[in-house]
Amino acid sequence: MPMPLPMPLPPSRRKDEQKPLVFDASLLQHELNIPPQFIWPDDEKPCPNKPSPPLLMPHIDLGSFRSGDPLAVSNATRLANEACRRHGFFLVVNHGIDLSLIREAQRTLVSFFAMPLSEKQRAQRQLGDHCGYASSFTKRFSSKLPWKETLSFRYCADKKSSNIVEDYFLNVMGENFRNFGRVYQEYSEAMSNLSLVIMELLGMSLGIGPTHFRDFFEENDSIMRLNYYPPCQKPDQTLGTGPHCDPTSLTILHEDDVGGLEVFVDEKWHSIRPNSEAFVVNIGDTFMALSNGVYKSCLHRAVVNNQTARQSLAFFLSPKMDKVVSPPKELIESQYPRLYPDFTWSTFLEFTQKHYRADKKTLDAFANWLQDKNN
Numbered sequence: 024m025p026m027p028l029p030m031p032l033p034p035s036r037r038k039d040e041q042k043p044l045v046f047d048a049s050l051l052q053h054e055l056n057i058p059p060q061f062i063w064p065d066d067e068k069p070c071p072n073k074p075s076p077p078l079l080m081p082h083i084d085l086g087s088f089r090s091g092d093p094l095a096v097s098n099a100t101r102l103a104n105e106a107c108r109r110h111g112f113f114l115v116v117n118h119g120i121d122l123s124l125i126r127e128a129q130r131t132l133v134s135f136f137a138m139p140l141s142e143k144q145r146a147q148r149q150l151g152d153h154c155g156y157a158s159s160f161t162k163r164f165s166s167k168l169p170w171k172e173t174l175s176f177r178y179c180a181d182k183k184s185s186n187i188v189e190d191y192f193l194n195v196m197g198e199n200f201r202n203f204g205r206v207y208q209e210y211s212e213a214m215s216n217l218s219l220v221i222m223e224l225l226g227m228s229l230g231i232g233p234t235h236f237r238d239f240f241e242e243n244d245s246i247m248r249l250n251y252y253p254p255c256q257k258p259d260q261t262l263g264t265g266p267h268c269d270p271t272s273l274t275i276l277h278e279d280d281v282g283g284l285e286v287f288v289d290e291k292w293h294s295i296r297p298n299s300e301a302f303v304v305n306i307g308d309t310f311m312a313l314s315n316g317v318y319k320s321c322l323h324r325a326v327v328n329n330q331t332a333r334q335s336l337a338f339f340l341s342p343k344m345d346k347v348v349s350p351p352k353e354l355i356e357s358q359y360p361r362l363y364p365d366f367t368w369s370t371f372l373e374f375t376q377k378h379y380r381a382d383k384k385t386l387d388a389f390a391n392w393l394q395d396k397n398n
């Protein structure tokens with residue numbers, strides 16, 4: 024009696040289709056069709072034939088603000104207040120950060136992502152961890168995959184962590200990456216110092232003075248992220264980063280000269296024109312909670328194109344893990360009841376990594392999750 028032939032597996036269960044999807048941009052960008060996991064639903068696809076209007080954002084001159092000149096301070100705080108109440112985005116110019124440091128950080132980003140995938144995967148990010156190399160989150164999400172690769176690492180401003188970034192690159196990538204570590208240690212320190220000046224500005228713009236938020240973030244425990252968006256053969260089908268609000272406190276973003284960042288304001292996507300001499304700063308969910316909802320953490324996304332790669336350096340300011348996020352009493356007036364419960368950043372971060380994919384409703388979903396957990 025001849026052995027029955029094995030039944031052919033249905034297409035969905037053929038072995039070769041069970042291999043985990045790997046985002047190797049050096050290969051994927053040349054394939055005619057992109058894997059379905061990267062194709063976003065119609066209501067979230069970008070509309071290339073309907074370019075997003077530019078977002079009108081104030082250019083806040085940080086150097087003038089720091090000079091203490093009363094007119095400059097009043098101008099900067101007024102512009103910050105208007106923008107943060109409306110959509111939470113503003114440009115910072117005359118920031119004092121060494122342009123050669125920014126250029127070196129952008130060049131180093133290109134070198135890292137140009138490496139073979141196997142080299143980059145030595146820094147592979149583990150499930151539940153927010154640091155490391157992620158090639159489009161193929162191991163974390165199964166649909167609506169972003170068309171990007173990222174490298175994220177921790178920056179701590181306290182004295183005993185003065186080499187945390189340099190050590191990260193040495194430990195994870197080896198001695199040959201000591202200079203990578205030096206560049207991003209210096210860049211992260213510059214971002215941390217810049218964010219403290221911006222916290223003075225935000226404190227004054229909210230009428231509670233320069234020291235409250237500055238002190239809160241003095242010893243910040245932040246996240247530095249390198250974003251690399253390869254060119255995509257079907258840019259109208261996918262997104263570099265999907266619509267989301269940053270769960271962190273403040274984002275300081277440096278874009279290269281390739282546009283792609285868009286912000287959702289007045290029910291419409293607006294584009295941000297790249298400006299390599301400026302930083303794009305936006306309020307995150309945690310600062311929205313700290314301001315008792317007065318300043319807005321706003322929905323944004325990154326679109327890709329079929330011509331050239333795009334890259335950005337994102338510094339996500341966050342407080343020490345155990346700091347309790349609670350608005351100052353001046354922002355809790357009778358007419359402004361508490362909008363969000365007290366929480367620690369470590370609990371919120373864990374929520375975004377283990378329980379919820381950050382999107383447009385992250386803070387509300389977190390507040391509900393906290394309430395259910397405590398009941």
Ligand SMILES: C=C1C[C@]23C[C@@]1(O)CC[C@H]2[C@]1(C)CCC[C@@](C)(C(=O)O)[C@H]1[C@@H]3C(=O)O
Nearest residue numbers: 169246264265267268269270271339375381
């Ligand atoms: C705490 C964080 C989670 C994400 C990185 C970040 O440090 C701040 C932004 C978050 C993110 C970029 C929002 C969009 C979705 C996300 C998964 C991504 O596209 O990278 C988010 C990041 C994450 O790693 O969860």
Ligand SMILES: O=C(O)CCC(=O)C(=O)O
Nearest residue numbers: 250264269284325335337
């Ligand atoms: O790359 C960009 O322009 C934005 C990326 C972003 O929003 C993020 O990483 O949170």
Ligand SMILES: [Fe+2]
Nearest residue numbers: 267268269323
């Ligand atoms: Fe973001």
